[in-house]
Amino acid sequence: MSTLAILGNGRVGSGVATALARAGHTVSVADRAPGAAATAIGAAQIVLNATPGAGSLERLTALGEPLRGKILIDVSNATLDGPDGLPAALLYPGSSLAEQLQAALPDTRVVKTLNTMLYSVMTAPGSLSQAPTAFLSGQDPAAKAIVGGLLADLGWEREWITDLGGIETARAVEAAILFVPHVIRSRGFAPFAISIAR
Amino acid sequence: MSTLAILGNGRVGSGVATALARAGHTVSVADRAPGAAATAIGAAQIVLNATPGAGSLERLTALGEPLRGKILIDVSNATLDGPDGLPAALLYPGSSLAEQLQAALPDTRVVKTLNTMLYSVMTAPGSLSQAPTAFLSGQDPAAKAIVGGLLADLGWEREWITDLGGIETARAVEAAILFVPHVIRSRGFAPFAISIAR
Numbered sequence: 001m002s003t004l005a006i007l008g009n010g011r012v013g014s015g016v017a018t019a020l021a022r023a024g025h026t027v028s029v030a031d032r033a034p035g036a037a038a039t040a041i042g043a044a045q046i047v048l049n050a051t052p053g054a055g056s057l058e059r060l061t062a063l064g065e066p067l068r069g070k071i072l073i074d075v076s077n078a079t080l081d082g083p084d085g086l087p088a089a090l091l092y093p094g095s096s097l098a099e100q101l102q103a104a105l106p107d108t109r110v111v112k113t114l115n116t117m118l119y120s121v122m123t124a125p126g127s128l129s130q131a132p133t134a135f136l137s138g139q140d141p142a143a144k145a146i147v148g149g150l151l152a153d154l155g156w157e158r159e160w161i162t163d164l165g166g167i168e169t170a171r172a173v174e175a176a177i178l179f180v181p182h183v184i185r186s187r188g189f190a191p192f193a194i195s196i197a198r
Numbered sequence: 199m200s201t202l203a204i205l206g207n208g209r210v211g212s213g214v215a216t217a218l219a220r221a222g223h224t225v226s227v228a229d230r231a232p233g234a235a236a237t238a239i240g241a242a243q244i245v246l247n248a249t250p251g252a253g254s255l256e257r258l259t260a261l262g263e264p265l266r267g268k269i270l271i272d273v274s275n276a277t278l279d280g281p282d283g284l285p286a287a288l289l290y291p292g293s294s295l296a297e298q299l300q301a302a303l304p305d306t307r308v309v310k311t312l313n314t315m316l317y318s319v320m321t322a323p324g325s326l327s328q329a330p331t332a333f334l335s336g337q338d339p340a341a342k343a344i345v346g347g348l349l350a351d352l353g354w355e356r357e358w359i360t361d362l363g364g365i366e367t368a369r370a371v372e373a374a375i376l377f378v379p380h381v382i383r384s385r386g387f388a389p390f391a392i393s394i395a396r
Contacts, residue, residue, distance in 0.1 A: 093291045130329055130395040164380040172376035179370040182362040183394060195395040196381060197328040198388065 001025050002150070005040035007059075008032065008050035012075060012119045016048060016154070019123035023153035034062060041066040046073065046146070053078030053097050061104045068107045071143045073150075074098050074170075075114040075122070077177045086181035090174065098137060098170035111138035111147045112170040115177065117193035123154050125193070132193035136163045137170040162196060199223050200348070203238035205257075206230065206248035210273060210317045214246060214352070217321035221351035232260060239264040244271065244344070251276035251295050259302045266305045269341045271348075272296050272368075273312040273320070275375045284379035288372065296335060296368035309336035309345045310368040313375065315391035321352050323391070330391035334361045335368040360394060 003026040006017040013029060021027040030040040032051050041047050041063060049056055053076035060067065078097035082088035092100060098112035113136050114122045125132050134156050136144045148161055164172065176194040183192055201224040204215040211227060219225040228238040230249055239245050239261060247254055251274035258265065276295035280286035290298060296310035311334050312320045323330050332354050334342045346359055362370065374392040381390055 089292065094287065128395050130393075132395040162381075163384065164377070165383065169380045172374075172380060175373035175376050176370075178373050179362070179394070182367045182370060183360075185363065186361065187396075190396065193395045195328075195393050196377070197326050197330040197391045197393040197395075198385075 002046050002146075003044045004028070005030060005037070005044035005047045006050060007037050007040070007047060008052075008076075010050065012122065013048070013050035015119060015123050016050065016075070019154050020150065025150075025153070032059065034059070037063055038066045041070065044070065046071045046150070048073040049076055051076060054080070054091055056097060057100050057104065060101055064105055064108075067105055071109045071111060071146060072101065072105065073147055074101060074110060074112050077115050077174065079177055082181070084181075086184060087177050088181065090178070092174070094171075096168075096170040096174040098174065099167050102139065102167045109138065109140040109143035110167060111136060111140075111143050112167065112173060113137070113147055113151065116173050118189065118191050121191050121193045124191075125154070125156050125160060128191060128193065131160055131195070133195035134161050134193075135169075135173045136161060137165065137167055137173060139167050200244050200344075201242045202226070203228060203235075203242035203245045204248060205235050205238070205245060206250075206274075208248065210320065211246070211248035213317060213321050214248065214273070217352050218348065223348075223351070230257065232257070235261055236264045239268065242268065244269045244348075246271040247274055249274060252278070252289055254295060255298050255302065258299055262303055262306075265303055268306055269344060270299065270303065270306045270308045271345055272299060272308060272310050275313050275372065277375055280379070282379075284382060285375050286379070288376070290372070292369075294366075294368040294372040296372065297365050300337065300365045307336065307338040307341040308365060309334060309338075309341050310365065310371060311335070311345055311349065314371050316387065316389050319389045319391050322389075323352070323354050323358060326389060326391065329358055329393065331393035332359050332391075333367075333371045334359060335363065335365055335371060337365050
């Protein structure tokens with residue numbers, strides 16, 4: 001069992017925190033305030049970023065010292081939103097938030113995952129009628145293995161998890177957010193996950 | 199039954215042409231030479247672009263006159279390729295080839311589809327063990343309905359087809375090509391389709 005700090009107490013952060021605590025992990029949730037985040041990070045082995053992606057790089061870079069040596073799971077999406085509040089464009093086209101975070105935090109092991117689905121699917125992947133995919137992107141295989149274990153605790157079966165490769169592969173999964181407004185407009189907030197059918 | 203001109207005689211063009219001819223359509227295949235393409239387009243109601251995406255805008259803009267009034271199905275991917283020949287980056291980040299084509303060919307109804315999978319899946323979607331998705335993007339509902347009918351002839355079940363909306367939604371499906379090199383590197387050229395699990 002791990003000690004986790006979840007940054008962000010919106011639907012994503014709260015949902016993941018509840019599910020990981022239920023699985024037996026020690027979980028603290030911090031809102032976006034830097035002081036609360038630093039305290040939570042200090043006590044944790046693993047940190048999960050569920051703060052709004054557009055501000056995440058600045059927010060987490062400021063937390064570089066407490067994040068040193070930790071695994072940082074980034075589930076956020078860095079987008080420019082349209083007037084309806086849905087993602088309209090990527091904030092880092094030709095790159096990705098995860099790559100920017102890894103470059104800014106060289107002593108932290110960044111793993112990108114879970115940003116390619118409606119938030120409710122993150123902690124209930126078995127609720128879909130088709131097999132969903134959870135992608136892993138990151139430089140460190142050991143960190144990805146640990147994150148894969150947490151995904152298992154959230155209900156993800158091993159064959160649903162695809163390790164795409166290094167942190168640069170986050171560019172693909174972050175671009176997948178471009179599907180989201182169209183999927184939601186055509187079918188509403190029904191659970192879905194961008195997935196690889198094989 | 200329709201009369202189709204397929205532009206491009208590589209694996210994609212040849213495969214789709216064979217399958218549509220088998221389904222009873224009248225199909226001609228033209229290589230990239232402008233004269234051959236213009237002749238094939240002149241006799242067709244529907245044109246399918248399976249030429250390399252990086253040159254498609256210039257190639258098809260030059261065929262604007264014969265393409266007037268036709269449906270243009272674009273299945274290509276406009277990418278900058280890496281040294282291994284796999285897609286490394288988008289040629290039109292923040293836009294898409296399909297949007298560029300629609301802007302350059304205002305009297306042609308552009309429909310983007312089928313660019314989100316290994317070529318073999320286009321004509322054998324039932325061969326996957328999981329339900330794949332074919333996306334439709336385009337301004338004209340009637341044109342998308344006709345293309346949906348052609349997909350059915352290729353073996354696509356109705357519930358596997360997701361109409362994402364207008365041509366601007368091609369930005370999402372074209373960005374999905376960024377998954378392809380990582381999927382191929384991790385699993386080889388095994389059939390797959392970027393899909394929406396629900």
